[in-house]
Amino acid sequence: MPDATIRDVARRAQVSVATVSRALNGIEHVSDHARERIADAVKELGYVPHAGARSLSLARTNAIGVVLPDLHGEFFSEIVRGMDREASAQGYLLLLSNLHGGAEQAVLALRAMRGRVDGLIVMAPHLSEQDVAAALPAGLPSILINTRDATRSHPAIHLDNKAGVRAVVAHLVELGRTQLVHIAGPPQNIDAQERAEAFRDAAAEYGVECVIMQGDFEEPSGAAAIDALLDGGHRFDAVFAANDNMAIGALERLQGSGLRVPDDVALVGFDDIPLARHLGLSTVRVRIAELGERALARLLSSLGKEDGGDELHAPELVVRTTSSAGAIQ
């Protein structure tokens, strides 16, 4: 026997579907008598409303689509946690889609959301805003997180990479370090680009040496960068990795090579994933969950109205043992 529909309930309660609908949605003008019979029928039939059908006629789904790239572990859970917190507080569900491939894949993923969600949060640091904007279903309110080339076509939240990086460089300079190394993330990634560029600028401004090594945001690439530096005989007294994952890889390799951290080499990461605290890794705190929460809150509050312009999400330097003061002088 297939699932009961509202018409089955109506038949059993000997009323019309309109009355059932009104009763179930708590609308007035339904007699107590009818209400009781409907409640009985619902119970007897085990009726559960069909949310899909409801969404269709209401043109409202109570769901928000979330499209994320392949994120390194903790970043993913933190941002989803933040969104979920806000979403469930406001009675929304999250429809999750991962962006594995390139722009064509993105088109499919975004279009699949149309008619399923009331709004969309898209994080695509490897795609241009043009690509994303072109793929977005027209009438779907959307917020972009950390997408490059802001054309202001959609409301967006950007992480203030520049401020974070400047704080790191200032901190390292204050520690007396003069030979800085940056381990960068993948070149297509907008955050990686911004961090590398801000690093170069800040180093120039403070008048310290700087070298940039190529990484890919994954842990092994941090270790590989250290290997390459040591093999090349390059001298350095501070390493700033574009994310914590790579910093952790670098940390293990540095210690494995007999270098003392922070005495010989100071080390700072970016993101402040939970692991960082446990390892004593200095880093830039992004408050990832808060970022997700904020994106969702903004999207929900803008559902009716118009919304535009960018917002900056400000990070904050957290000094721990891998770059504590009082070492070299």
Added chain:
Amino acid sequence: MPDATIRDVARRAQVSVATVSRALNGIEHVSDHARERIADAVKELGYVPHAGARSLSLARTNAIGVVLPDLHGEFFSEIVRGMDREASAQGYLLLLSNLHGGAEQAVLALRAMRGRVDGLIVMAPHLSEQDVAAALPAGLPSILINTRDATRSHPAIHLDNKAGVRAVVAHLVELGRTQLVHIAGPPQNIDAQERAEAFRDAAAEYGVECVIMQGDFEEPSGAAAIDALLDGGHRFDAVFAANDNMAIGALERLQGSGLRVPDDVALVGFDDIPLARHLGLSTVRVRIAELGERALARLLSSLGKEDGGDELHAPELVVRTTSSAGAIQ
């Protein structure tokens, strides 16, 4: 101007909606002429099909609902990652719902899924299977993960806590430890219960002392348990925490108290979250992502057919430095 519908496309291409639908779904018996005109109209109107409406008439949503409790960080992301991997490989989306409250809240969360998803994965270690089964919409294929009191009413996957715990105790005994402590998880949680019970049984079997401290799966409770033991003057040479979070809290407190790990006290956790590897924490590897992947794969493969019975997910002991051999003897 509202979003274009299939009827708008049909009008513009001067064909019927049936032809448009056939063309867009790649069904045969559509002339090249019609196909072209439809493609043009789609492009000109920026038409994107309405997935919700499609689901309604197909009675198929290509989405899977995932209902999880409040999970400690890494566990959450790992299990969702595994599910997402499998889901996107098979063209499904994930609809996420967190289970914050108790049984009544669960009813609402589960019912909200009806008509939105083709199947459901429910993880509710704090609820009984009766409660969950009662809340599940009747016609919705579902898989339960780690829900208590298997009544076999629904297919389920259970983590083999007993096997994992026995391996831990055997390992500790082999290290020569004789005074074991277990830091348990919240009493309502079925995994916590099973682990505590298995611990008691295994300790009895091996003839070693055992004490059970109450924790709540969060990190501070691990530290608190150590404090309580030390304050009470209790002697022990091994600690087994019911999850890695608490083990980490315990580790920091042990070291902070001047005890050597593993020399004075061996320490083992449960789950093998990524952090465990970095801290050298011995633990029981659950392969969380694989668990999620497996649940999803099983659900999808069972969508047409019937499916029943339980499956066990086997964990595996991972020995690292917090319980390495060669210390005490």
Added chain:
DNA sequence: ACGGGCTCTGTAACCGGTTACATGACGCAC
């Protein structure tokens, strides 16, 4: 020339809800 089969197309019903509008019953004031 005709019937049969094939391809292409359109009409309209259907999926399961919501709701505008119409209707009927009732109470109340005159």
Added chain:
DNA sequence: GTGCGTCATGTAACCGGTTACAGAGCCCGT
């Protein structure tokens, strides 16, 4: 008793797709 307002209810259209069924046009064999 009539007229009006209010409340409870039902009918049917609608949301935006899919698809069964019917029909039109064409080719082909006999």
